[in-house]
Amino acid sequence: MRCTSSIWNSPVANPERIVACPNCGKSTPYSSKNSYRPFCSERCRLIDLGDWASEAHAIPGRELPPGALDDDGKQEY
Ligand SMILES: [Zn+2]
Incomplete structure (x- = not known):
């Protein structure tokens, strides 16, 4: 099997350990x-x-004005 090299494989001056983020699994x-x-x-x-x-509850999401999505019948230009 050919080992595909990545930037993390460089042994020079890279004492950092690469671990997977416990939350998203991203190499960090x-x-x-x-x-x-x-x-x-x-x-x-x-x-x-x-x-x-x-925190998610505290973050104000995109508030659509009432009637923004139900445009049935009422069309104002
Ligand atoms: Zn993460």
Whole structure:
């Protein structure tokens, strides 16, 4: 089997371990530079902590004006 090289395979000056983000599975460096380790981002860390659920409710979504989708019969130009 031919080993397909990736950027993570370079042995030079790359002491960082690559781990999979527990949340999304994305390869992320497990190093001191990654303050969200072992997660790939702050979002994934928050999701794992369970804050994302509560935060999602706080985030105002796109509010469509009433009647924006039901355009049956009423057409105003
Ligand atoms: Zn992630």
